[in-house]
Amino acid sequence: MGLLGASPPAPAPTVSIDPTPIGPAFRTDQAFGAGIDGMTRGGVDELFTAHNIAWMRKAGLKPVTYRLRTELAIEAWHWGNEGAWSDPAHAQGYWTSSDDPKAPILITWGYRLPRRGDTVDQANNDGYSRLDDGDPSTFWKSSPYLDRHYTGEAKEGPQWVVLSLDAAAPIDTARIAWAAPYARRFEVQYWTGVDEYDPDGDWVTFPHGRVDDGQGGAGLLRLADRPVHARYLRLLLSESSRTAPPGAADPRDAMGYAIGELGFGVTGADGTFHDVVRHGAGPTLQTLATVSSTDPWHRAVDRDVGLEQPGFDRLFASGITNGLPVMIPVGALYDTPENAAAELRFLKRRGYPFTQVELGEEPDGQNIAAEDFARLYAQFADVVHAVDPALKTGGPSLQDGISDVWLAPGADRSWTHRFIAALRARGRLSDLGFFTFERYPYDQLCGDIGARLRRQTRGLADTFARLKADGVPADIPWIVSEYGFSAFGGAAEDDLPGALVNAEIAAETLSLGGQGAFLFGYNPNRPWQHGEACVGNGELMILEADEDGQATWALPAFQGARMLSQDWAGPGGRLLPAHSPVLAADGTLAVAAYALRRPDGSVAVLLLNRGPATEHPVRLAFAGAPPGGAVQVVQYGPGQYRWRADGVRGHPSRDQPPVRFVLPSGRDILRLPAYSLTVAVFTPR
Template identity: 25%
Template sequence: MRRFRSAALSVFVLAAVPMAGPPVAAADADVTVVVNAGAGLEKVDELAIGVNHAIWDAQLGTPEVADLMRDAGVGAMRYPGGSYSDIYHWRDHTAPGGYVAPNTDFDHFMAGVRRTGAKAIVTANYGTGTPQEAADWVRYANVEKGYGVRYWEIGNELYGNGHYGAAWEADDHPDKSPAQYAALVRDYARAMKAVDPTIKVGAVLTTPGEWPDGITAEGDAGPWNQVVLSIAGPEIDYGIVHWYPTGESGPEVLPKTDRIADQVRLVREQARRFAGRDIGIAMTELNTPYGRNTQPGALFAADAYATLMANGVFTVDWWNVHNGVERASTIAGQPDFHDFGLLSSGGCTADGTVCQPAMNTPFAPYHALSMLSRFARPGDQLVGASTSDPQVVAHAARRTDGGLAVLLLNRGEDTEKTVELDYAGYSPAAAAQVLTYGNGATAITTTQGAADAVTLPPYSLTTLLLRPSAPSTLPTTPGRPVATAVTDRSATLTWPATTPGVKYEVHRQFGTTSEAWGETTGTTFTARNLTPSTRYTVNVVARDGAGRVSWASPPLTFQTTSPATSTCQVRYAETTNWGNGFVADVAITNTGTRPIDSWTLTFTWPTTWQHADSGWNATWSQSGTTVTATNVDGNRLLAPGASTTAGFVGSYQGPDVQPTSFTLNGIRCSTT
């Protein structure tokens, strides 16, 4: 048994798990994994597991490739391929300046999509195209041919059109600013939806923490995302982000999936702030810089996809199906070709000394996608999971058929890990089906094992498929709650009614720990005694008269305001940003009635990759994630109503998440 944080009213208690086979004794296990089935995250979309297909790939749409994609559980296929999207003209199937392979036109692509059983994501040509050309494509696809293509993008990575210096994306418009892109996105969306009002249109956004996010070019009203969302926000349905993290080793690259939650949250916050509404998020390109064809690539893919799905990204599309050899090396004992493709292109290095396996041989990330599709299927809900060892990563999914799946990744290249599993909010049967993909394997193996213990081979992906110990019909799952009347100390939560006669319980989530806030027979609950400037994540569950508990609602995350009253006030503002660093001003005001004679300001970065490097008008230091600024002689005394401003140069290697809570001499300040 593992103990969970106690609460004033109630607490989740772990269900006892029957032993099966030769279990790993708790005292002998290397790692403890905790799964909290009541800590509901987001549900898996039917487009969640996606890939990119490019018109220069002669294997595009072939039966062999379509069948491989189907077997891997691919649900989305993106076309016509990255930067080619902005030079591609669909009607005559040309891409001036690029290569177009035979039999890769739109109809061939759609034949492959249909054989796969997937959905299409199509990128309309912004760089050298027109709104009319895009609207004609929608008409051909959905009116004339009946393909039912629902998701359309407007261009690809248009922030790479030279506006910020680097130019890899074709863009013939004289004005290459985000304002011009956003204005034309409105025209594209209106023209395309006039043909088929049911389609969803996406606009290109920058990924938080990745160039050129945060940079404001000369003449712009703000960074790319601010301008695009402010202008095009009312017309679009989702935002498009891409992510290619940097790094030269497994230990450097694999942990970077910890950036994902903040990437997604910041895009959502930007949409609410600048577009005034929620929009979907699609990561339509993703890959890794290390071990692209070997086990590091598989581990990265599995962790990144699962984390993105858990955070509500509706499609994640690997770049790409085929690509080609860049260079040959040996990684974790296996041949790697630095090839972006999921499948081998059958090529050789430039000097002809090293060749890939036969055409369409799956690389390791392909098997990761196969594992993901067996782990979490459309409609399943990701739930909280945590581990005691950073080398082992855990994800869990509550399945629509009553089962539970646990995905475990061993990022240790040379070390086997024995794992003990504990469950809260779910009581599994003793036996489990165990799926394993190990380093150098050519397929996923299936064996029988125990629900509460498993041994993970080095550099491996393992999924446990569990059944409930006593299947039963559960109450209807509540809908996502909404927070209103949020203050520094309270918030009112509401949700739609479900089954008559149930009680609703509200739980705050701390990863795999659930704290019960209270229960009600109504659909409104006011949480009190909250902490100012604090982010909370909550779920609602329904409990019927027999004690059966529903799935957890989708999560709600909200943040309390800064203190309504305080003797100090802080205004934090970044004045300049260059993509991985910034200058920030911090204005401090004495709002009390007594003078402050010497002061110390502290705040904590929300992430581990942010740092205050140097500053002025205060003595700055950082320990861990805590930043401290102490007065200098010139601003030691702050009379009532007086202010002073200090500043610093900061740096970051991931999403730039601004601090929200500041204390002055131990007193929490209000913020503006």
């Protein structure tokens, strides 16, 4: 008998499943995969051991996509170590790997670009711009592959360089030391917006900033009679001299634009120029420079020994691909079409399975204009289809599905919409055979993690809606080419929240009509401190490694991947609408539900309790009726896992597999522990 005056317990809310399928049928061996990326020095040998491969394959993520870290590092990729230089006498120029090498390809490297223009990159960020490095012997040069000779257009699009000062400063003079080829026609401009993404911002040419008869050389250009206060400064280059440096023999040396050093400031009454640009050979020593493109010319001495990519022969021989086709990349931003064609001929010569070729890696994050990337995309699609017309080209692996242009005027702020429009205008939209983007919901891993988990669901739905509005064709596969809690490391990723957000991104992708999702952080790793102390030590990883890089502990992301791919999805099936009424105090879903019907008629429901402290009892109903018999349950939560924080030596203090039990017929209440993943499988009445 209850206490006098006590209210009866509230009935358990019902998670209802609608029998009407949503979206097409999917196969698990296509829908849930993982990415293999570039690594730091020694990482390839450390990863590709029988022990690690066996552990990784246990996660149940079957297909693999090969990620190209060299592209993010602004480096040319020698996917093969045998090949030819365009200038073999000096071991420099443009590289093409051999499509029939004598030795197996086990490890490959990226090569730094000595004509680099960007201060910042998306990889190790240890390179720097040659525009303001203080060295008169170096120079930035734009990509020759944006010249009309390669694009086939009657008129080439402009190229540009931008310097972002530390703060707004008075500017009335530019100091430009041109290299070859120089700009005959250009404009020097300043940005009027309050920040880089101000929709009302515009580039305004300085009063004396337009030059129509440039002669190259080095000197000062007076831009205005009175200084203009500005932070963002741009050279817009519209006509090249098409001149090459002395002794140059390659036609590409005369294509594009080249600048040796660039400064801005004011000229005093005594005629002295006062430069406000910081010049130095390092990313923290110079003013931030960003460029429209970079020439992939490089030398043998430019090899980056600190960044490795797994060789194709090692990748396919290891077993990590499960014998399935691999999504293959080519370096469209910092490579040559000739090298890409050789890569694909090599793969076909070896008989390695692949059907999809991804062009580019995060071009939006590297601030290349969408229209310029469309020009490069079309060129690389041509060489892919020349090797094999049946291959599907796709991309561009956006760093985020919602991608806005940077420091660009006009009403159209969407990088994706502008890219799609540029392909369509060239009659090349059919070359977009699949569309890829990345999903890392949060940059910041401090604060209320539970609230962040609950908001993730709406965020991915908003991304799909934005891509639809941007004009991404609905009749091609949409693929999340990388996903995880954050692109930055933090303790939450290696605890139960990491498993919850990963499982939901993959399941939600399918429910929204995506074809599949590839988890990032597949290889064993160790927890590091990233950024602020409040994020804790962590890393994108499903397995924690020992000091020798060998998998030692299975983290929640590993158990979540197994539950997703094996216990929930099984062989695959069709998604069903699932409705959860369990809300948190802020009105967001406390419990998310994803259901599917398998080919054998059974129904599997994935239930994610995103609350850090509250258990939720629920009932299940299919078409308004409870399950027809016993419910098979797999559950993983705080009872199976606990993390012991200890800096880089942190590891699980409790590391058990999910529990499995049967909810007998007639017992319809299923209890969902706080921060837990549950899979319930039953046969409807």
